[in-house]
Amino acid sequence: MDAIDARIIRALQRDGRLTNLELAEEVGLSPSPCLRRVRNLEAAGVIQGYTALVDQKACGYPITCLVRIRLANHSQENVQAFEKKIAETEAILDCYLMTGGADYELRIVARSLDDYEQLVRHTIQKLPGIASIETSFAYGVVKKSRILPVRVEKGA
Amino acid sequence: MDAIDARIIRALQRDGRLTNLELAEEVGLSPSPCLRRVRNLEAAGVIQGYTALVDQKACGYPITCLVRIRLANHSQENVQAFEKKIAETEAILDCYLMTGGADYELRIVARSLDDYEQLVRHTIQKLPGIASIETSFAYGVVKKSRILPVRVEKGA
DNA sequence: GCCAGTATTGGCATATTATGCCAATTTACA
DNA sequence: TGTAAATTGGCATAATATGCCAATACTGGC
Structure with a gap:
């Protein structure tokens, strides 16, 4: 990856x-050569895909929550059931394994507070081994960038 | 927005x-008519843009942190200085105003732990009126979706 | 149920863009 | 400096986007 690749990205x-x-x-x-570089970056997995950015509110999802979850125990079954449910649930956009007080942090979108309540009651709380769920609501967005500040790299 | 627009999105x-x-x-x-619908969705701001999804690690940013920040006071100057710096700093990808224990939650990427330390010491801690900074590191990604589950809407 | 008015669609001609190939140039390295 | 490998630029062809127009499908009023 050289300076031109970085500019392409x-x-x-x-x-x-x-x-x-x-x-x-x-x-x-x-x-x-430009097209060839793009195709190479795609084939190498540096460019993983392309997506349209949509207005959450206009699409009916005005609510964003960040949710911290702890598991009571990390048995293989509990973790697998938990992560499977995460993957299946479309309103859960992101899920990270975290250091610190919580095991997982989720970014969840919802159509309304009721909608969010339903999701928590019927999807998340029903999973086995959930020790705690702590929700914070985003009431404002200061920044939302999807642009990684790529510079020139050595290797790959 | 009808069923076809939803499918387009x-x-x-x-x-x-x-x-x-x-x-x-x-x-x-x-x-x-398909192209016309896409252009209409773009003009209406429902589709806000398009972006390439890149591999963070391949681009040299293996580290993701979620950082909760409280301000000592919410004077106009402090808030403006804070949010201006957030906007300028490329490694800070997202920043939400949150309910609950923290005022802001940031998603930050870094090239290394040293790099992250530099950012905290030289950028964030230097801002006036920071009461606390609490960092959690993501040591795994269970899910990372950028697809809002759009369905049919009334209005707009 | 019918009719007029409006919005949406599909097809076509043209302009723009992507793609694969080859020769020429540049780069890397001994 | 000489040689091999990688990269580039240009060109011909195939694929795609775009704007326009007639035809079709919806809407509300009576």
């Missing part, structure tokens, strides 16, 4: 639908 | 670089 994070001609112009290459 | 979240022909096929429309 930056540009495609800023606008994932740039045409190859626009991209080539922006990174200072002719279209042909 | 779902499809473009799954793959933001679908060609209009592929998209039209998938949502059951001919290319012409």
Whole structure:
């Protein structure tokens, strides 16, 4: 990954639908090698995909919650059942294994407080071995970036 | 927004670089009205943009932290200085205003623990009116979805 | 149930873009 | 400096986007 690859990644994070001609112009290459670099980055897994960014509110999900969860015990069954349910539940967008007071932190979206309550009661609390659930609601968004500040790297 | 718009949004979240022909096929429309719907969704702000999803590790950011911050006081100057610095700092990807114990929760990426320490010492702790900083590190990712489960809506 | 008015659709012609190939250039290294 | 490998740029062709127009499908009023 050299400086041109880094510029390609930056540009495609800023606008994932740039045409190859626009991209080539922006990174200072002719279209042909530019496209080849993009395909290489995709094949290498550096670029994992492309997605449309949508307005949560306009799509009916005005509520974002960050939820910290502790498990009573980390038996294989409990962990597997928990992570399987996470994967299946579309309203749970992210789930990280965390250091510190909680085992997991989830980012969850909901259509309403009632909707969120249903999710907690019917999906999360029913899982075996949940020790605690601590919810914080986001009442404002200061920043929401999906652009990793890529610079030149050695290796890969 | 009707059922076809919902399908368009779902499809473009799954793959933001679908060609209009592929998209039209998938949502059951001919290319012409399909493209018009996409442009309308973009103009209405429902689709806010497109982005490439990149591998954090491959780009040199193996570390993700979730950081909870409290301010000592919420004077206009402190809040403005804080949020301005957040906006300027590329390694801070997200920042939410939260209910509960902390005022803000940040998602921060770093190249190394040293890198994270530098960021905290030189950027965050230097801001006026910081009462506390509580960092949790993500040592695993169970789920990382950027697909909002859009269904049919009334209105807009 | 019918009719007028409006919005939406599908098809087509044209402009733009992507893609694969090859020769030329640059880079790496002994 | 010489040689091999990697990368680049240009070109021809295939695929795709875009704007326009007629045809179709919805809507509300009577």
